[in-house]
Amino acid sequence: NAGVTQTPKFRVLKTGQSMTLLCAQDMNHEYMYWYRQDPGMGLRLIHYSVGEGTTAKGEVPDGYNVSRLKKQNFLLGLESAAPSQTSVYFCASTDGGFTTLSYGYTFGSGTRLTVV
């Protein structure tokens, strides 16, 4: 089924551990985004990419790294997890053109991360 797939859906990490969240889309979209959602804060942009091989910082990039080696995948890495990174993480994608104007962004179902 076409869409945005996030793995894993749930994860518990210990402080200081590292992990990578994977976002995969099969819609040939150019633009991909990582957000975090905390209670009462809405969604905050962590990093984004406007094409394969490119990445850019969002509103809250500290403590995260990203890579976009393949057009369909956008990886979000936590090198040394902290309790402040406990959140729900959402990935989104769009083509930046006609599809965006008609259908907006497509979001994944989220990854719930707890850092203890």
Add this chain to the structure above:
Amino acid sequence: SQQGEEDPQALSIQEGENATMNCSYKTSINNLQWYRQNSGRGLVHLILIRSNEREKHSGRLRVTLDTSKKSSSLLITASRAADTASYFCATYLNTGKLIFGQGTTLQVKP
């Protein structure tokens, strides 16, 4: 601080009533989008309005945009219990960023 600010933060109405949510933003935008999020789920795109448009309709949704005031509103007419969700405005900047507001939680009572 975030680009978008939404008002009210929470709204409770009876089924059949209209619901209005407002969004204000700070910088120039390419377009403004509204999304719905049901509890524990991902976001679903509702409607997009370009910076050169003033009003747009989609079913029971009506969106207005006033770029001089840097504000937008979302009107849901004849609300249903199934409309209970959080609603977010998001501004698309020419840099490629999509920045979200904090959202309005809507409860529609049957």
